[in-house]
Amino acid sequence: MIEPGQAIPTVQIFEATDEGPKPVTTDEVFGGKKTVLFAVPGAFTPTCSARHLPGFVEKMDEFKAKGIDQIACMSVNDAFVMKAWADSANADGIVMLADGNAALTEALGLEMDGTAFGMGKRCQRFAMILDGTKVEKIFVEEPGAFEVSSAEHVLANL
Known part of the structure; x- marks a missing residue:
C-alpha cells in the first residue's frame, strides 16, 4: 500500500466532465496542486451517497x-456513472475520477474484493x-467503517 512520502504512480484514469469522459493521467490531475483525494467502494452506494461525498x-x-x-x-466506476452521481449529489467543484479498470486502485495497493456483494474488484474507502x-497523509478505513476518511477527519488533520 502506498505510504506518506511516496508519489502517486502515473496512471491513466478518466475525469467525468460535462463534455463526457476525459482521459487524464494522475500527473495531470494532481501535479502542482494541493489535493484531497477520497475514494469510495462505489458511486450511489449507501454510505458513499449519504455521508462520504456529501461531507466533502x-x-x-x-x-x-x-x-x-x-x-x-x-x-x-465508469465516468458516466461518476458524472450522474456528481449531478445527483450537487457535487459541483468536486473532481470526479473514474478508475473503471481499477488501474490506479491497484497501483496504490488499495483494492478490495467485493465479489461477495456482486461488486467485483473495488477500491477500499x-x-x-x-x-x-x-x-502527505493517508487515511484508510477498516472494512465496513466510515471514520478516518470523512471530511471532518481530514479537515482536522490539515
Missing part, C-alpha cells in the same frame, strides 16, 4: 480556506492529502 461537498469552503486547491473523488503527486 458541504465542507468544500473549509478545505479551500486551509489551502486545498481541489477535492477529488475516485471510484472503480480512503482519503489522502496530496502535495502535487506526493502523499
